[in-house]
Amino acid sequence: MKPPNPQALDTLRQRVRAVKERFPKGRTALIQALHEARWLFHWIPPEAVAVIAEELGVHEAEVREVGSFYQYFKFEPVVGRYHFRICTNITCMVNGAYNLLEHLKGRLGIGPGEVTGDGRFSIEEVECIGCGDRSPAILINDTRFEGVTPEVLDDLIDRALKDELDA
Ligand code: FES
Secondary structure, rough: OOOHHHHHHHHHHHHHHHHHOOOOHHHHHHHHHHHHHHHOOOOOOOOHHHHHHHHHHHHHHHHHHHOOOOOOOOOOOOOOEEEEEEEEEEHHHHHHHHHHOOOOOHHHHOOOOOOOOOOOOOEEEEEEOOOOHHOOEEEEEEEOOOOOOHHHHHHHHHHHOOOOOOO
């Protein structure tokens, strides 16, 4: 995996400094700083861990330790540009989540925990994302889609392939 480009790391540094102004005690800014890194890189590369640790005055191990508690933060490059999270908890499951997951696997040719060869798509099976009443629900990056059918999924994939999906 190529190291992140230096400009993106500079951008992260500026954003972490802005976060630090809002949360002056280093540790309280950590989660938000990790979000800034994942929005930039779609995962948390070691170089980003180093920037966050340096700017917040905490140890790199602490950045990893705190971040690894949350499913959002990946310290390995296992996410693509469009990261599909399929909720397979009970309500979504009875409303077709596994059907959706199979459909997605068929369209993309990958399974959960994998990334397409071009780095565009990845899949993750996740716990409840808080909208079981409008299930099945998925997240693409941070954007939530509810009541998703295979046809809706196809449309989302097609838009992502044309870089027309706002997610
Ligand atoms: S059970 Fe799927 S969003 Fe809650």
